[in-house]
Amino acid sequence: xxxxxxxxxxxxQKICNDFKKANCSWGDKIARKLFQRLSEIIAAECLAxxxxxxxxxxxxxxENRKGQFAIDLIHPFRLIIKSVLETDCSEDCIDPxxxxxxxxxxxxxxxx
Numbered sequence: 001x002x003x004x005x006x007x008x009x010x011x012x013q014k015i016c017n018d019f020k021k022a023n024c025s026w027g028d029k030i031a032r033k034l035f036q037r038l039s040e041i042i043a044a045e046c047l048a049x050x051x052x053x054x055x056x057x058x059x060x061x062x063e064n065r066k067g068q069f070a071i072d073l074i075h076p077f078r079l080i081i082k083s084v085l086e087t088d089c090s091e092d093c094i095d096p097x098x099x100x101x102x103x104x105x106x107x108x109x110x111x112x
Contacts, residue, residue, distance in 0.1 A: 003099075004084075005038075005041060005103075005104060006101070006102070007103065016034065019035060022034055026107055029074045030107065033073045034079060034107060037079055040056060046096065047100075048096035048099070051096070057071070058071045067082060069082070070110075078107070078108060078109070078110065079107055080104075080108060081103065083103075
């Protein structure tokens with residue numbers, strides 16, 4: 001079974017599924033990288049599967065973004081995702097190999 005994707009909002013889903021809308025929202029370079037990343041996510045069996053693609057640099061976040069992961073797009077923009085766990089588990093014990101369902105939260109530069 002491949003990684004299942006949900007979206008935080010219907011608007012975000014429409015943008016992430018339409019290259020022209022993504023291009024208008026974030027520009028050509030970010031839109032192209034976003035669509036590449038979405039293809040890689042769709043092809044993965046679980047979140048840990050992205051570790052085998054070094055350029056994604058999928059990494060857990062902390063502080064006010066605890067429980068979320070960032071995936072590199074075009075610096076400084078990141079694709080922010082959150083696991084949708086089907087079992088009870090605190091955010092501290094998230095094992096990427098168990099994550100088979102994610103929610104795309106946003107495309108953002110959270111550094112500034």
